[in-house]
Amino acid sequence: MKRVLGRIAGMIPVLLGVTLLIFILLRVVPGDPVSILLGEHYSQETIDRLTRVMDLDKPLIQQFFSYVGNAVRGNLGESYTMKRPVTTLILQAFPSTVKLALMAAAIAWVIGILAGIIAAVRQNKLLDHLFMGMSLAGVSVPIFMTSLFLQYVLSFKLKLFPLTSDGRLISLILPAIALGWNSAGSIARMTRSGLIDVMQQDYIDTAKAKGLTKASVILKHALKNSMLPVVTMMAIQLSSMMSGAVITESIFSIPGIGRLATSAIQNRDMPLLQGTVLFTTIIVIIGNLAADLLYSVLDPRIRRAV
Amino acid sequence: MEKKTKQTGIQSEAHASDIGEKYGWKEMLHQMWKQNPLAILSAVLIIAIIAAAVFAPVIAPYKEAQQDLTARLQGPGMKHLLGTDELGRDVLTRILFGARVSLVVGIIPSVISLIIGLILGMIAGYFGGAVDYLLMRLVDIMLAFPSLLLSMVIMYTLGRYANSVICIFAALSITGWASVARVVRSQTLSLKESVYVEAARSIGVGKFRIMFRHIFPNCIPSLIVLFTLNVPSCILSESTLSFLGIGVQPPAASWGLMVNQSKQFLFGMPWLALAPSITIMIVVLAFNFLGDGLRDILDPYMQTR
C-alpha cells in the first residue's frame, strides 16, 4: 500500500512536467489564439479586450498556474471553434476511443501472445519464421495503410463492414484490427524472446529433471516468468495505441479523442489541442502506473521486498 | 561463439588453443549471412534505395515536377509504370524523389536523437544522484506522451515559422531521444559496475577517460541497433504526419504525402495509394530486418523494443 501511494506521489512531477511542456510548446505562439478566434475582421480594441479576458497579457508563469488550477477543477478552457468547454468535448469523445482501444487491445494481446508462444515453442522451425515475419510486417506497416487496405477490401469491395463509423460496434471492428495488428507484432516478438530466454534458465532444467513434460514445463514454469516483461509492454502499447487511434479515427471517421486532436490542429484550436493531448497523456501515465503495480504483484521478488 | 559455448556449457577454457581465431567484420558478415540472410539482403536493399534516391534525377523517367495534364490519373502502363496522379505526374518519378525526403527524414532525426540520448544517458548513468533524477524525470515526461500527438503539437507550433521538413526533424528528434537516453543510461549503469571499470579506477584512470575508453565503446553495439531501429520508426512517423496533412507540405513530396493526396481516389484508383504505401512498408521492413539481424550479432541481450 505504501508502495502504491509512493508511486502515485511519484506521478505528480511527471504530470506537472507534461502539462508545463505542452503549455510551453503551445504558448510560444504569441497573440495567435486571438486572431484565430476573431477571424478576418476585427479592431485593435477587440483584440486587447479579448487578450485581457483570456489572461494572455499576464506573465506566462501566471497563465500556467491558473491553467493548472483550472485543469485540476476539470476546466480545460473553451474550444475556439466549437465554442464549447473542452472538458465536455473530451468526455463526449472518450467512450468511442475507449471502445476502439479495448477492442484493439484484445485483438493485439490474444494474437500477439499466442503467436509469440507458438513461435518460441517451434523455435527456428517454419511456423516460427512465418509468425515472426508476419509480426515484423505488423510493426513495419503504417497504420494508415492497414486501415485503407481493410477499408478498401472488406468494406468497399466485399461490403462486409460499414465504410465509416456509425456508432455500432461492428463499425469499430476494422479500425480495431488495423490498430491491434500493429501492437500484436511487438507483443508477439516480446513474448517469443521472453519465453526463449526463460527456457534457457537453470530452473527449467530443474523442472525437466523433476519429470515434467515439455508442455507442463512451459505452462507451469516458463510462462509466468516470461509474461513479466510483457506486462511492462502494456504501458508502452497503450501509448502507441493512443497515437494509432488518431489515424484510425481519422480514416474511419470515429468521433473519438484522436479525431478531436486532428481537427484541433487543422482549425488551430489551441485550447482543444492542449486539452486532448493532456488528457491522453494522463491516461497513458495512469496506464503506466497500473502496469507497474501489476508487475510488482506478479513478481514475488518485488512484492515481498516492500 | 561466446554465446554458443555458453549454451553448450563448454567454457572457453576448452578453447584456449584456438587463440588464432580472430573475429573481424568479415567473419561477422559471414556469420550473419549464415544465421540471418534476410538481414544481409535488407542491407543490400537499403543501399540500393539510398542510391536510387541520390541518383533520382538520373534514373527517374520524368522530371521531378513534370505534369502532363492530358494523362491524368492513368493506371499503370508502359508509358507510366506506376501510373499518374491527378496532375498527370508520373508516380514512379514521385516515389523516387519522395525517397529523398523520406530517407533524410528517417536518418537525420535518428542521428540527432542518438547524439542527444547518448550524451544525456551517459551523464545520467555515470554521475547519478540529482542529475540522474532530473534527467530521468524528463525522460519519463517525454515517454509519457503518445509520440504522434507530441509531434503534432510541435508541428502545430513550429509549422508557421520553418520549412515543414525542418519542423519534422525537430519533432522527431524531440520525441526520439528519450528512449535512447533510457537505454544508454541503463547500459552505463551496468557498465559502471563492471569489474573492468573498477579495474580501470584501481589503476587511477580518470572519470572522463573511463567514460570514453571503457563505457562508450561498449555502448556502440546497442547504439548501432538503436539507430537501425529508429530510422524506420522515423520514416513511419513522418509518413503518418504527412498522411494526416500536417507533415511535409507540397510541393515537396514524401511517400506519406503521396498517400494523403491519393486518399480521395482510393475507391476508384487504389493503385495510387498502394504504390507509395508498399514502398514505405518495404523500406521500413528492410530496416527492421537489418536491425534485428544486427541485434542478434552485436547485442544478444538487448530486449525487443
Next chain:
Amino acid sequence: MAKENLLEIRDLHTSFFTDHGVVRAVNGVDLDVPEGRIVGLVGESGCGKSMTARSVMGLIKSPGRIESGSIKLDGRELVGLSDRELRSVCGDDVSMIFQEPMTSLNPVLKVGRQVEEVLLVHHKASTKEEAKRLTVDMFERVGIPEAEKRMSAYPHELSGGLRQRVMIAMAMVCKPRLLIADEPTTALDVTIEAQILRLMKQLCKEHHMGILIITHNLGVVAEICDDVYVMYAGRIVENAPVFELFDHKRHPYTEGLMNAIPKIGGNPEFLSTIPGVVPNLLHVGDGCTFAGRCAHASDRCRAEMPALYEVAEHHTCRCFLAEREGQ
C-alpha cells in the same frame, strides 16, 4: 563389491554440432553406479562431466545430442525413450541437483509448491494435502529449520545453503534409486558445503541409493566418494575405488591434478603444475588427448589413443604406461 549396477553407461557419445564444427563433449564414456555407493566423476571445466550427467536426464540442449551409446537405469534403456517416457523416470527413479541453487529454483513459485509438484507429477500423492504433508516431512529430513513456515517462502528469501537443501528435498521426495548431483557444493561456503556433504552421505546410507557426484574438487571426492572416475577431454582416463585411486594413481593426468592442488600441511616453495591448457575439443587428433601436456608422452601417444587398461582389480587407466605395467 559385486553389487547390482543401478546406472550403466556404455560407450556414450554426446556431441555438439556447432557452426564451427563438431564438439565431442562426451566421447565413449563407460560408467557404473552401483546401489548404495557414491560415485565421483571428476575433471576440469569443459571435460564433459556435466554433459555425461545431463545425457542421463535428457537435458542436452540443441545443438547437442546423444549420438550413440546406452544408458541403462536398473536395466532399463533410457537412450531413445520419448520425452514423455523419459520424464516419467526423471524425478522419480532418478533425480538431479544442480550447481547453482540461486538459479535452479523458479523465482516466482513458492518452494513448497515446487517440491509438492514432483509428488503430484509422479502420482506419489493423490491430494494436495498429502503432498504438503510429505513435503514438510522431507524438508525436516534434509534439515530445513521451521519447515512448515519455509514451505511458503520464495527462493530469494532463502540463503544459498537452504536453497540447496530445498533442491535436495525436491530430488529426494520421490525416493529415487539414483541421485545425480552436478557440482552440488561449488557455489556454497565451506562450512555449508560440509553440512551438505554430510547430508548426502547420510541420505545415501539411509535410502540405500546410488549417488553420482560431478565435481572438480578432489577434496569432495576424497571426502565422500566410494568410486572415482577421472575425466579428461570427453573421455574417462582413470577409474578406481577412492582409496586405490589416491594411493596408487596411475594416469599422468590424475597425478598432475593431485599434485597441483595446494594442501594444508605441505609447505612447498612452489606447486607442481600441468603445463599448457586443456585441448580444444573442436580439433582433437588421433592421439591421446593428454599427450600435449604429458611429460611421458611418446610418439605412439601422439598417434594413437590408448584404451582403458586394467592395472589392478577395479582399477583401469587410459595410458600406454599402464598397458605395460598391466601386462
Next chain:
Amino acid sequence: MTSNGTERGQVILRAEKVTKEFKTRKKQFVHAVSDVDLSLHHGETLALVGESGCGKSTLARTLIHLLPVTSGKVFYKDQEITKMSDRDFRLIGQKMQMVFQDPYASLNPRMTVRDIIAEPLVTHKVFRTKQETTDRVLELMEKVGVPGDFLDRYPHQFSGGQRQRIGIARAIALEPEILVCDEPVSALDVSVQSQVLNLIKHLKQDMELSTLFIGHDLSVINFIADRVAVMFLGRICEVATKDELYSRPLHPYTSFLLDAIPKPDPHLRDHPRRYLSGEIPSPVHPPEGCHFHTRCPYATEQCKREVPEMKDYGGGHLAACHCIRA
C-alpha cells in the same frame, strides 16, 4: 628495487577502526566492515580469509582507496590516505594495484591486450613515446608468461588462465609496492590455478611486493600466505602467522573453518570432525555482541552482549573471543 628505503617488516599499510556501511534501496544499512584494525607489513603476504559476504573484498577496497570508508582511518606508511581526493591520491595510488577475481569480467572486451596492459602506463604518463610503452608491455607479457605475439588480440581469444596473467601484468605495470589479489584463482581450473599461484609467488619475491591476498580456500592460502587474518561478518576474529593459525587456531570459527575443508586424502575422511551448524547471519541485522555467537557452540551470555576485544596471545597471534583461556 628497495622501494623508498622501506625495510622488510615495516608497516606499509594500516587500517585503524575502519568501518564501511552500504545503504540499501530500502534505506537499511549493510554493515560490511565494522571497526577493523589491520596492518600489512612490507614484503609479506597477508591473507584475508572468510566466507562469502564477510566483507573481505570490501575491506581490501577501502584499504586502497577504491571505496570511501564510512569511518576510521587508513595509513600508507605514515600518511593518512582516507580523506585524500582522487587527485591527491594519484601518486600513492600508483603504488597500490589490484588483481581481480573474475578474469572474464575484469578485462574490457573491446580493448586489445596491448591497450589493457598499457593503460596504467598511459594514464600515469610513464613513457613519452609509443615505442617505449610497447616495449614495456612486451616485457610485462614475458614476465607473466603470455606470448608477445598476442599483443593485438582481444580478451575473448584467451583462456581464463591467460586472462588472469594479463590482469596481473596490468597490475604490476607501474611497479607497485602493494598488490591486492581479490580471489585471483577461485574462477580457475585446478591445473591452471597452480600456474597462476606460482606466478604470483614468483612476482612477489622478484619485485618485493607486499601482498594482500583475499581468499576463501584455506589450502590456497596455506600455500601463498605468510600471515592470515580470518574474517567473520565484517569483523576480524583472528590474525596469526600461517603456521600458528593452522596448527593452533584460537578462535572457534577458525577451527571450524579448518575442519570443514574437504581434504584431498580419503584416509582423513573418518577422522572425527566438528560441523558448524546454522547459516551466516545477515549483515543488515548482525547479531548483538560477538557476531559469531549465533553459530558458536561455546557461546555464553557474555558473548551475546559484549563485542570481544582483539587480544594478543603471544607472538603476534591475535584473536577476538571471550572464551579463549590463554
